[in-house]
Amino acid sequence: MLKVSRLSKSYGLPQGTLSVLREVNLQVAAGESVALTGESGSGKSTLLHLIAGLDEPDSGEIVLDGKAMSGASEGDRAQMRREKLGLVFQQFNLIPSLKVGDNLSFQARIAGKLDFAWLSELAGRLGLADMLDRYPEQLSGGQQQRVAIGRALAVKPSLVLADEPTGNLDEATADEVVRLARELVARSGCALLMVTHSTRLASLLDRRVHLTAGQLT
Template structure:
C-alpha cells in the first residue's frame, strides 16, 4: 500500500464547517486515480494533505507506512524531494532558469540528477528544441510540459497533479494529459489527478468524487 488515508478531517479556523469530513482511501503503487468535485469541495485540500503541504486536523495520512502527522517541515520537504512529485495548475517554473535548468531543478535537490534522463524527458515531451529558452518564451502548454518533466525527473513514487490542464485549451489539455499518463505509467509511479473535467476523469482507470468534504 503506497498511500492510506484513514478518517481524515480538515477544518480551518475561519470556516463554519469542515472542508474534509472522515475521508478514507487507499492507493496502490502504480495505480492511477482521478479525483473530481465541484469548486470548493476540498479536492486541493486533500491533495495538499497527501503532499505534506498542510496538516490534517484529525485522522492519519500515511505514505509507504509513514504517518505524515508527526513529520516536521524538513521531514515533509524531504518526502516531497524524493517520494512525492507535485504538478500545479500555475506551472510554478523558475523564470531565471532555462527549460533545462527547470527540468533538472527538482532532481538536483533530491541528489539524483541524471542529465541523460533530463534529455530523454525533454525529448518525449517535445521540449528538445527549447532547452535553452526561458519560461517566458514558451506557450502555456510548453510550460506545463516543463513542469511535468521537472516533477518526473527525480522518479517519484507518487505524483500529485492539481488541475494540471486547467489553464490550457482543450486540444492542448488532451495532449498534456496523454503525455502525463504515459510517462507516469512507464515509471511505475502512482498518480492522483485532480480535475474538474469529467471527460478527462473518465479516461482514468479509477475515479473518486468529493462532495461536501466526503468521498463517493
C-alpha cells in the first residue's frame, strides 16, 4: 500500500548541508498501524511531510497505492493528498472559520467522496454528534483532535499520517484518542503511520519503526 524506497532529504544551512534522511526504506500494508519514533530532530516529521507530498525528496521513491508520489507535479500531489491521504497534526490545524460539521466533511467534499452514512458514523464514534454546530474554538483540545481524526478518515483514505497527534493532550485523553483512531482505521481498512515520542502509545499500534540519524531501524 505504501512503499518508500531509498528516500533521502537534506537541507542547506549556513553552516553546511544537513542530511535529515539517508536512503530510508519503509513499507506499510493496508490495515496496518505503524508507530514512527525517534529523537527530536531525527527527521520523523520530514519523512511524514515527504510521504504526504508536502515536500519533495532529493532522491528515492514514494509509491502510494501503486502511484508514485515522488516526482509528481504539485497538482497531482494535491490530488493524491485529497483522495488517498488523511493528515492529523499536533496543532489540530482545523479551519477556525468553519463549524465542526463542515470541518469534518471538508476534505471528503473537496475530494468528491462524501459519504453521509460514514460521516454520521464517524461523528457518533468520535463523540462529536452533539457538537457539529460549534466552532473549533468552543471545543477542548481532545475534542478538537477527534475532529481532526474524523476529517482525515471521512475521505476514506488509503493511509492516515498522524504527526504527534497527542502531543498537546494529557495522558488519559491521548490514550483515548489513539485507541479511537486505531479502531476507526481498522474499521475503514486503511493504514496508519503515526509519529510519536511516547513508547507507551507506540506499543498500542501493530508495529514500531525507529528513526536514528536519518535511518530507520
